[in-house]
Amino acid sequence: MAAKKYFTWIKTKNEGSTLPKYLDIFNVAMPKEASKILIKAFTKEGDMILDPFCGFGEILIEGEKLKRKTIGIELDKTRAKYCRSKNLKVITANSLNLSKLRLPKIDACITSIPFYATPTNRLKLDGDLSTEKSYNNYLRDLRIIFFSLKKNLSKKGKIIVIVKNLIVHDEFIPLAWDVVNILREKYHPMKEIIWIKSKEYYSKNKFRGGINHTYVLVFENDQS
Numbered sequence: 001m002a003a004k005k006y007f008t009w010i011k012t013k014n015e016g017s018t019l020p021k022y023l024d025i026f027n028v029a030m031p032k033e034a035s036k037i038l039i040k041a042f043t044k045e046g047d048m049i050l051d052p053f054c055g056f057g058e059i060l061i062e063g064e065k066l067k068r069k070t071i072g073i074e075l076d077k078t079r080a081k082y083c084r085s086k087n088l089k090v091i092t093a094n095s096l097n098l099s100k101l102r103l104p105k106i107d108a109c110i111t112s113i114p115f116y117a118t119p120t121n122r123l124k125l126d127g128d129l130s131t132e133k134s135y136n137n138y139l140r141d142l143r144i145i146f147f148s149l150k151k152n153l154s155k156k157g158k159i160i161v162i163v164k165n166l167i168v169h170d171e172f173i174p175l176a177w178d179v180v181n182i183l184r185e186k187y188h189p190m191k192e193i194i195w196i197k198s199k200e201y202y203s204k205n206k207f208r209g210g211i212n213h214t215y216v217l218v219f220e221n222d223q224s
């Protein structure tokens with residue numbers, strides 16, 4: 001799909017991870033197709049993109065291909081090492097410490113956040129947001145991370161968050177809506193894009209089940 005100036009939804013054909021199964025057992029990698037559309041729509045050549053939850057670096061890889069500069073942060077050292085083996089600049093760190101890292105000026109933070117109670121890693125790493133003890137702690141962590149980004153974000157910098165509401169063990173968790181509430185405390189809401197998946201995804205574990213559309217929430221640092 002070509003990047004259009006004005007669009008409110010995207011529909012992908014291949015949303016599965018293209019990484020080998022032994023690497024990405026939880027299917028966390030962001031599909032190339034969607035990454036490309038968002039990078040083209042919200043950044044230009046030479047812009048600096050940050051992904052503070054970069055996983056296997058799919059957003060960064062697509063960014064580099066489109067001649068953007070990129071930097072990632074990833075808690076899991078194996079994933080960060082994998083990214084570096086692809087010549088990506090990725091810091092192995094907990095994004096909660098983002099304010100202590102020496103980051104360049106960022107034009108766009110594009111990220112698919114770890115979802116609460118949705119495992120992204122079988123290692124259960126200390127600091128992995130998806131394993132936070134409570135939903136409130138998880139939201140508190142997200143707030144710290146997105147707020148500390150502000151000082152690195154350029155004046156017209158964008159925050160683009162890929163997130164969905166969840167059903168965890170039959171309970172509806174309004175994660176996307178809560179992320180909006182957090183982000184709008186510091187940033188201007190610009191746009192919502194609905195990302196419709198090509199097929200219905202129901203998980204045996206009831207972790208990802210039930211909801212097949214994802215939001216892409218777009219915020220801007222300063223509109224003045």
Ligand SMILES: C[S@@+](CC[C@H](N)C(=O)[O-])C[C@H]1O[C@@H](n2cnc3c(N)ncnc32)[C@H](O)[C@@H]1O
Nearest residue numbers: 028029030053054055056058075094095128129
């Ligand atoms: C949904 S995945 C992102 C997938 C990524 N967009 C890709 O294309 O591979 C979320 C990633 O965030 C990482 N993560 C979780 N908590 C983190 C934290 N506190 N700091 C940095 N990374 C974290 C996980 O290890 C996981 O790789």
